[in-house]
Amino acid sequence: MIKLLYMLTTTTAMGFELIAVMNTTLLSMVGPGLALRGPDGSMHPAVDGMMIEYRLAFYSFFAGLVSFHLSAALFGWLMFWPDHWMVALWLSLTIVASLYALLRYATRVYMRFRLPSQEVITGRFTGNEVVAGARTGQSSACGGSLIGAQSGNLPAAQGAMGQSMDRGPPS
Numbered sequence: 001m002i003k004l005l006y007m008l009t010t011t012t013a014m015g016f017e018l019i020a021v022m023n024t025t026l027l028s029m030v031g032p033g034l035a036l037r038g039p040d041g042s043m044h045p046a047v048d049g050m051m052i053e054y055r056l057a058f059y060s061f062f063a064g065l066v067s068f069h070l071s072a073a074l075f076g077w078l079m080f081w082p083d084h085w086m087v088a089l090w091l092s093l094t095i096v097a098s099l100y101a102l103l104r105y106a107t108r109v110y111m112r113f114r115l116p117s118q119e120v121i122t123g124r125f126t127g128n129e130v131v132a133g134a135r136t137g138q139s140s141a142c143g144g145s146l147i148g149a150q151s152g153n154l155p156a157a158q159g160a161m162g163q164s165m166d167r168g169p170p171s
Contacts, residue, residue, distance in 0.1 A: 002078050009071040016064030023057040062106075069099040 027050060035046035076091035 002074060002081070006071060006074040006078050009067050009074060013064050013067035013071050016060045016067060020057045020061035020064060023053055023060065027053045027057065065102065066099065069095050 031046055031050040031053075034049075035043050038046065073092045073095045076095070077088045080088035080091070
């Protein structure tokens with residue numbers, strides 16, 4: 001029975017940890033691509049989707065960590081039972097202490113860097129910022145510079161050598 005539990009927890013640990021690695025790898029490759037190169041308005045859905053996937057990766061990693069420690073404890077009992085049960089007991093206590101220390105450390109880091117939900121800033125632009133700036137004649141966060149650039153009120157962009165960047169391709 002201990003051998004079966006050992007195999008199940010070891011396989012479970014590997015599965016959860018591989019899900020965490022695959023999820024974070026794909027998330028870091030695909031998420032910013034959607035946010036930066038996707039169609040208009042894709043920044044906000046990309047960030048929201050990345051937060052959901054981040055939580056899944058975090059919970060998968062946590063479940064894999066607990067499964068790994070349980071697997072290690074079961075391995076100790078599998079190897080040392082019944083002749084050296086005291087060794088298996090001390091090994092299990094050491095593994096429990098290790099898991100406790102890891103969880104305490106993770107909690108400390110999480111509490112230091114967590115962002116409470118009431119303090120989250122979405123950064124979403126709805127277009128109202130630009131319209132409000134145009135009506136009042138004031139520039140809002142980025143709306144004023146966009147309107148000025150479109151109406152020709154700003155000078156042409158200058159290159160590194162002071163040349164105008166608006167010239168088309170060289171002839």
